[in-house]
Amino acid sequence: MLPKIYRSDPDIRKHQINTLKIFNDNVSEICEGLEYQIPFKSGRNELLLHVSLSKDFPNEKPLLKISPPIAHHWVNAESEVTSAPGLLNFTIHSDLGRVVQAVIREYERNPPPLKNECSGNSIAPGSTITSPTVPKRDGERSSPSYCGINSFTSPTHLPNAQRRLMFPELHKLSSEELEFLNNSIDRQQEFINEIPAIKEQNKLLDELIVQVEELAESNLAKQEQLQELKMNVDRRIEEVTKLAFENERLHVKYQDLSNKYSPVNIKEQLRSAAQKAELECENIADTFLRGEIDVDKFVVLYTKTRALCQTRKTKEEKLSHQLDSLLKAGF
Template sequence: MLPKIYRSDPDIRKHQINTLKIFNDNVVEICEGHEYQISFKSDRHELCLHISLSNEFPNEKPLLTISPPIVHPWVNADSEVTSAPGLLNFSIHSDLGRVVQAIIREFERNPPPLKNDSNNITPGPGSTITSPTVPIRECERSSPSYCAVNNFSSPTHQKRLVFPELKKLSMDELEFLNNNSDRQLEFLNDLPPIKEQNKLLDDLIVQVEELAESNLSKQEQLSELRSEIEQKIGEVTKLAFENERLHMKYQDMSDKYSPFNIKEQLRLAAEKAESECESIADGFLKGEVDVDKFVNLYTKARSLCQARKTKEEKLSHQLESLSKAGF
């Protein structure tokens, strides 16, 4: 037998909610099984993450909203957390608690500014020069590697978008960079963070290829194991049928030799022997048998009848005693 545990949807939903409480502190239940909220500190701000679970959860992604409104690449204009890696890849096999834990850690490690605060920020005299105006869509079309990094790397605080390399460029070079998409692509690909992310991405590609090759190398072994399992399943099936046949035979024998059945058979046999005695007596009265033969036949039949009646009475008495004793 190859045991395997299958959970029902309610069990999986309950397990997901349990992971939320296991991996996170300050979990407050608003509506049992549907709404929860977690309060935490991000720098000097007190943030609250609201978790809403639909009736289709965990087959459907949870809805996570953050308040007060913040500025962060993972959060859309409606303060909904939509671009967190754990949410993008969320499935029935994910752990809700770990996904929420990763989001809270990101906000704690890289405190995002509040929307109201970010709208009031004005550049001062000593402000750092930021990146030139580069159309994001055009960059994404012309730079596959940048797009891959943009999707792969973990979003960080917007202050990280400041490029110190721009300080080394003259105004003419900055103007040229702003107006030339090829130069923008070259500039972006030369940035240390982009190079690092591209290297990480290349390393991951190599790891994935090695894992794929390893999986393919085990295909023959997997096929052999599958054949062995199918063979064993066939053997188990045959044994199950044989077991069923023997069980039915055992049940028949058990019924046949049960004390109550033996008692009934003794009663019927005693009646049959008594009937034979009467037949022998009738034959003698009609003159069909002589005295010696009659005495011999009648004595045997009568002894057999009496022996069977005695055995039947003893067995009845024993069964009655067992019944009174509770057996």
């Protein structure tokens, strides 16, 4: 994934909208790429956060609006969230989803009263009016409270405080150094690289790179052995191919011999040979009747041929009987 500094504005806008859906639940799209709504529960009240994105977003801050109207130091008279830390410091490199998530979490942890509840309450004589304590910045005034009820407490968890806990190194920097860090991407990269956790990750990454290089060298060293094994496999494949062709040839030959010497085929051959011998006997008899051969020759030829014919018939009948018996036995 490309860093944000190498993305075009449409890509950054799409990424910002994706973070809105990733870090927050129940995000409803009212107008694609322009307007979204997020319902959430704040104490006993059901609130709705409207997120409006202008055409210049993310170069321009998003517009967050709460309904129904609430009394909170982040919200102005038009129910627009304007003083949330994430909005005050919003830049093109911010995450819209995290900014909205911080706003929703603030209202979930410290439920603010509705404006109509504040306007309906009267302040008793002698009661003390307090306002929520808001962290001040240099040259910045604290925002007034819209509801001076004692039960309204100040937020105790702010994203900036969380960031200070995550990056204790920031305590060592002066205001000028922090300003320079905020405005310089190169300085931010240097600061990140000096964080112990990042150093540890870089160390692990270097170790992994060394392991990968060693594995690559080991693989290259086995290349010759692999080539020999490949040639051996090719040679055996060639031998197997030849054996397969020879096996096919022998199988065809076996099928031919099997059909030729099968009992059924032998029976048919015997029947055909017996019929042929019987026909030859008739031809010998016709030849004798025409006077073409003498008696002695006729007797010899006819007896021999007739005996052959009878032998073949006997064998054919015997084989037929055996085959019928096997067929009845289920073979």
